Amino acid sequence: MTENAPLIDVRGLTKYFATKRGLLHAVDGVSFTISEGKTLGLVGESGCGKSTTGRLLLRLIEPTSGQVLFHGTDIASLSSGEMRDMRKKMQMIFQDPFSSLNPRMTVSQIIEEPLRLHRMIEDRDERMNKVLEIMDLVGLSRRLRNTYPHELDGGRRQRIGVARALVLDPEFIVCDEPVSALDVSIRAQILNLMGEVQEQLGLTLLFITHDLSVVHHFSDEIAVMYLGKIIEKAPADELFAHPSHPYTEALLSAIPIPRLHDRPKRIILRGEITSPVNLPKACRFATRCPKVMSRCHEEEPELCEIGPNHQAACFLLD
């Protein structure tokens, strides 16, 4: 395998949820790749399907169709036993450190559970040593090992979440808005921690967020999602320098800039989001797009190459 071969290769990933009113298109034909050691930032507003995509990648939800290739193996084809083995290599960091930790387990129990489940280290003392090592790595004081999560603040709790994800030495981690539930003052700490850990361990990350300022510094590549589809994808700097899709432009214009004069004009989106249930055959952004054309209401644009490594789905760019 060459060095730049993708670790994660997602092809046409689709998840529909059956609701009373019809099919809810949560994720609709999403494709992307992440190379080893790289970070893909997945951004989009609430309800656009970014968390669902993350869960599909780890097969916490079964996809309706599409493939997730991990080292070339389609994880949907694995039996439940094989999938359990696979889970050692792919982990997740959750959004809310107040609900992602079992309130009845101590810090060390939470961190050692993956090791116990996979019978990685049978000896108790050895296992505890590994837990303490990981606690050092994520900056948790060893004396906290017998405390319960409710006794700790959000930042420390999220460090436990990071430790739990790291203890099995995974290759790939899905970070589902890992800092959005934290105080601003603690966000930077956790982000720095994750950056350091990624560099040290050579991790591959999928970084899900709605916070663009975070994603710019953290990602090598950024994919923008809107109503279950990726509408633009580019290397981070390229996306920030040349946003092409009207939605991306609007998103970027919403980032606060600490300058008094010379502010770029904010693009304010108006109109309702199209319902993800029983989607019409049209551009999903057409109802809110400031540059909408008649063609946008008739067909759906496909993602196409508009520059080196830069893809977008909009008729304006044809």
Next chain:
Amino acid sequence: MMKHLFRRRAEPEEGSMSLLQESWMRLLSNKGAVAGMVFLTILVLTAICADLIYDYETEVIMQDIPSRLQPPSLKGHLLGTDEYGRDLLARLVHGSRMSLVVSFSSVVLALAVGGTLGAMAGYFGGVIDNIIMRLTDVLLAIPMTLFAIVIVAALGANTTNLTLALGASSIPIFARVVRASVLTVRQAEYVEAARSIGAKHGTVILRHILPNCIGPIIVQFTLRIAQAIYNTAALSFLGMGVQPPAPEWGGLLASGRTYIRDYSYLSIIPGLAIMSTILALNLLGDGLRDALDPRLK
């Protein structure tokens, strides 16, 4: 009380106690729970040693008509005698055996079966949930007494069948309570986290979901024991529970009913025994629920 409210929360530090030790310490700091525990311990010991205290043949079931309906006194019979001249205290002590065994085993049976069904229904959802819950609805639709009568009439009146009948009628209640708690806990992110680190369904249910549902289950458990003692009495009264002359608390209460106007102690004393047992169970149950929850430290 105020001391409790303002007690400083301990700083997180290196603890050396296991979860069990810690819970035990917290249980001991709860006065009500300790009182309940002491009462129940004495009760269980009395039930076990009943034969050493009173001889069954000569003191518990042998009639002594000349000394019938004697009021409680310090000289003769401490708690008085019943309409056949049998010592009430002796019958109470021996009756505790039957009452405790039948009520505890029937509720444990109901918890085991109903709890498993409810946990499965709540966790897996969908078709499994529907099948299990409709089956328990069928059980719930049959009146408890009628159900017990059918079981006892079909299988014969003895302790095992009585336990079965009482247990079966509590199954749907436990299934519902456990299912409802599981449904709320199942949504928590730590359940998904457990799945993402590769836990099997059984592990997820036993290690992550059920420990967080323990509160309502314990409360229901203590309440149902009280109910079971009560229902045993009702069935004994109908002649389908414990057969006379064997003593049983509910039975004593029911037979004292005839003399309630002139010899009220015959029903008041067994009633007090039932009431204090239930109270002790509830106190202990509340204490256990709090002691097992690390968030209330």
